[in-house]
Amino acid sequence: MLHRRIQQFVLVYFLGLLSLLLVKYLLNLSDYVIPGPVEIWQTCKAVFSRYVFNVLDTLWIAVLGHIISIVLAFLVGIVGRRNSWIGSLIKAAAYNIQAYPIVAVAPIIFILLGDGLITRLLIAVLICYFPLLLSVIGILSEPVDSIEHFYVATKRMNWRLQVRIRAYENINKLTTVIAGSATMAMVGTIVAEFIAADAGIGYSIRTALYQSDLSKILTALFLIGISTSLYLTGLEWMGNVIQRKCRA
Amino acid sequence: MQIECQDISYQYPQTDTRVFDHLSCQVTGPGFHALFGQSGLGKTTLARMIARELTGYSGQIQSRHISEVLYTHNMERFPGWASIGDLMASTTPASGQDRLNALVDAFGIQSVMNARFSQLSLGQKNRANLIRYLLQEFDLLIMDESLANVDETTRGRIIITLKTLFPEKCFLYISHNMMEIAKFCNQIIVLRSPHKHPQTQMISGRNLLHENFFVMKELEQTMLEIVHAS
Numbered sequence: 001m002l003h004r005r006i007q008q009f010v011l012v013y014f015l016g017l018l019s020l021l022l023v024k025y026l027l028n029l030s031d032y033v034i035p036g037p038v039e040i041w042q043t044c045k046a047v048f049s050r051y052v053f054n055v056l057d058t059l060w061i062a063v064l065g066h067i068i069s070i071v072l073a074f075l076v077g078i079v080g081r082r083n084s085w086i087g088s089l090i091k092a093a094a095y096n097i098q099a100y101p102i103v104a105v106a107p108i109i110f111i112l113l114g115d116g117l118i119t120r121l122l123i124a125v126l127i128c129y130f131p132l133l134l135s136v137i138g139i140l141s142e143p144v145d146s147i148e149h150f151y152v153a154t155k156r157m158n159w160r161l162q163v164r165i166r167a168y169e170n171i172n173k174l175t176t177v178i179a180g181s182a183t184m185a186m187v188g189t190i191v192a193e194f195i196a197a198d199a200g201i202g203y204s205i206r207t208a209l210y211q212s213d214l215s216k217i218l219t220a221l222f223l224i225g226i227s228t229s230l231y232l233t234g235l236e237w238m239g240n241v242i243q244r245k246c247r248a
Numbered sequence: 249m250q251i252e253c254q255d256i257s258y259q260y261p262q263t264d265t266r267v268f269d270h271l272s273c274q275v276t277g278p279g280f281h282a283l284f285g286q287s288g289l290g291k292t293t294l295a296r297m298i299a300r301e302l303t304g305y306s307g308q309i310q311s312r313h314i315s316e317v318l319y320t321h322n323m324e325r326f327p328g329w330a331s332i333g334d335l336m337a338s339t340t341p342a343s344g345q346d347r348l349n350a351l352v353d354a355f356g357i358q359s360v361m362n363a364r365f366s367q368l369s370l371g372q373k374n375r376a377n378l379i380r381y382l383l384q385e386f387d388l389l390i391m392d393e394s395l396a397n398v399d400e401t402t403r404g405r406i407i408i409t410l411k412t413l414f415p416e417k418c419f420l421y422i423s424h425n426m427m428e429i430a431k432f433c434n435q436i437i438v439l440r441s442p443h444k445h446p447q448t449q450m451i452s453g454r455n456l457l458h459e460n461f462f463v464m465k466e467l468e469q470t471m472l473e474i475v476h477a478s
Binding site for chain 2: 146147149150153154156164165168169246
């Protein structure tokens, strides 16, 4: 699974790189705009180890933010699944907040909290939390009548059993949604770092942008892709283990 | 023990389809009774009304000496996280353990008690589902096609078992198997199209207690009455 995912990413990455070089040579662009392959390679060698640490720094914040988002989404989703006024309120609030681009709100968070770890984490959480919450609410509020009927009819239904039935019946959807939201956590962290942090791969991209150094940016993008692939593969593996255990 | 539907009229929400038009019927006494009719005439709808799972109709449904009504249908499933034996045990009252064993034997599903629901055949699924309902407190159990996909011999054996083990309970059995209904049921409510008045006809079944003790002529007579009524 890992092998295939990384292979696919490398293929897409190098196709993109080739297209960029094609544009450079077709339009006769200078090395300042798009550097040549040799310069890209040399820059890559020079910054690779530093960027690896930066991307790992970003990755652990993304993972932490993702975990927090999942826990929060399930806690709020369990309450929001109900057809009561609190459920409706949570759904309406989630849809409305989801409509706001968190990237636009991020500067406010930086102004209030500064550019430390908490701010990066908070933005990562915000970016992946709301889509995750809406999916979890959607899944947990959908009755599984064919199973629930007996427990309702015999007055044995409680919220724990209801959540368990619905989560179990939709385990494939839930694992897919969780794996999908991982990329959003990564994006959220990079966006946060790009806007105002002083660490992480997003910060490195911002620095490279100020230096107009496309080689560094391409190296950063490569490492972001590899680290995201690793994380997604890990999540998919966990999802498969959970699904196998459920079916056993 | 009596369930009486009085002047029931009902139309499905957001449709022009009138299912019941001043429908009245009643079932009296414990035993094995039937609700029979062609597909789409509203057997399930009426059953859910009696089970208090469906409201929004006009008219009245009154019950005497019936407080617990359960409705089960053949599309129900067990959760998939445990074996059906474990799941049944978790919903069986402590006093019902002997009865559980007796029903499992009578219904012929001992060999699959350690299996997950998804691993069972359709007939086994229906039998397992029916058992867990039979272990609950009820005065009236409505069985909507609950023995579908079960072979005829086993179906007959199961119905006889129910009549023997639960003589004081009331069953309302929904099935399309006319011979089975004519043979084993006491009172048969034949549901007819809403254009026909009255919308139900009551037929007396043979109410057999032994599967093979019947006179074919009498059975044919009952079946003929059902055909004419519908």
